[in-house]
Amino acid sequence: MKRLTGRALLVSCVAIGMIAPLQLTWAAGGNEAEAVAEPEKGPHRGRMLRDGDFALELSIFETGVPPEFRVWLTDGGKPIAPEAVDLSVTLTRLGDKKDVIQFRPQDDFLRGDMEIYEPHSFVVTVVARYAGNTHSWEYDNFEGRTRIADDVADAMGIGTAKAGGATLVQRVPAFGRIIADTNAEQRVFARFDGVITRIHVGLGQVVNKGDALVTIESNESLKPYTLRASLSGEVVALPANVGEVTAGRSLLTLLNPEALLAELEVFPTDLKRLKPGKTVLLNAEGETIKGVIAHIPRTLNVMQAASVRVAINGDTASLRAGQFIKGELEVDRFEVPLAVKRSGLQGFRDFTVVYAKVGQQYEVRMLELGREAGEWVEILGGLEPGTEYVTDNSYVIKADIEKSGASHDH
Structure with a gap:
């Protein structure tokens, strides 16, 4: 099997307190690191793999179809009928997950039987059997991936969590003041x-x-x-x-300081979404206090807002009647099977991503997003439940990947 120079393995190290990417590659037949060379491209913009006179062009085709492999074959520079070659490609992804792709003839090329889902980041192993000979190649095709030692990650405050279900609570903001309850x-x-x-x-x-x-x-x-x-x-x-x-x-x-209420001014567009008994988070000078909606009036004040009263459940010792206060009133609550924290979201190419962590390696996961509420975002696709992902200081991972130049390559 030929081990080909592919996209550099991204390795991070500490240099004067900063993470600096090192690019290491291995040439076929040798053990010494050498400069990364752009892989040879074929007429269909795919990667050329050669073994003597036998050659194939492996391309990810995604025009009008989900991304899939297509392969064109030659012997001595002359086209080979696709049905004459038995071909398989194995993609080994981060975490040692393997996608085995088989091929069938179509027109003048071989077409893979599996969608190449994002990220296109894997070790590619190609085995082709033709005219009694077996040809094989292996190369790295990494994107959006980096390695950071655990002690370095800890020092930089990179936090992680396991992706799973969550309770999403949608709230609307409002401002008001603390008032005394009736007879208080x-x-x-x-x-x-x-x-x-x-x-x-x-x-x-x-x-x-x-x-x-x-x-x-x-x-x-x-x-x-x-x-x-x-x-x-x-x-x-x-x-x-x-x-x-x-x-x-x-x-x-x-x-009576224990009989205080919050009176929040809510405009009609949000008023119809409120219900008595729903939770409220009150913020008074940085302190968060819980409460519930006690009364929703049927009249509006001169500001064309409704003065919604909130019963305070927490300690009111720090509150004063007349004090200005900010509130967040619950309007909806729902359970979702998979969600991530918004603090972990980053942009990568045209995608919103989180960074999955496997061992000391981090890699993008392109997300299909659903509903948002508070600190949580519902995930509809692109992430497996139970995946460990970066929640805190994810920008550090993004910066390290961008420095490495791990771009999208077919």
Whole structure:
């Protein structure tokens, strides 16, 4: 078997803290590395394989049909009838998966019986039997592939995961503010106007229902009476002072901090997709808090948006009434049998790809994408379930492959 110089095996190493591709090739009949030469092309733009006078041109043909092998044969430069040659081609892909292709005569060439699916990256083994002789060749046809040692990958933060099923949750964004729930806020007024003789609490103080708040001497009876808390909560406003007259104003405000809601402004285009009870992710100054849709109003405000109320499930201790907040409201949820993280997606030629990892080698997988939601993308084709793929810092793999010049070659 002739081992031919093919596309360089892509090997990566560390050089001054950077990954640099090394290109190694082996010439037929020798063990020393030598410069990569472009393979000889035939009249059909295929690769020429020669053994003495016998020669064949192996081409991936994809005009109007899925990619397939077609082979033209000559002996001493003269065409050979395709039915006179018994030919097989084996493609050994990353992970040692083998595609064995048989051929049948058609017109003046042999036509392969299998689609050559992407990526076109494999070791090609060709065996041809003609006139009692066996001719064989083997060469590398790699694209979108590189090798990075595990310790280097760890140092560069390259993370991986196994491709599998996922729950995709579609959400719509909205902005709003934190408000007090019904009966969660009490503004305290004097029953009878008079002079404030004592204030029993301080700003920020937590009180229980029934605790004394303010004592007032009535203008009518000249007798003192005490206002008490009608709910447990925190004193969040205290504009009154001892010696002042009440004058019909609010003397203090109590708020139950555990009874806060988020009120998000949602426009009609998204409103029809919402349902009570669906989950909401709230973000307040970088902190994520979970909630559920509690109420969807049937009226719009002056901004032509609906003020959707969200019950907060998490700890509200860090929240303040009136605080601005961002929310993401669930509109749909579905299970898919295969999905990948969007962080792993990269562009390769005209494809969207992820990089599959086998041992210390990485190789593109061209994807057929489905629905997207949050961090996940549904995969309809191009990736086998259980494949380990790059999720974090996939751009490092892309850059290494681009430096290697692993282009598409038929």
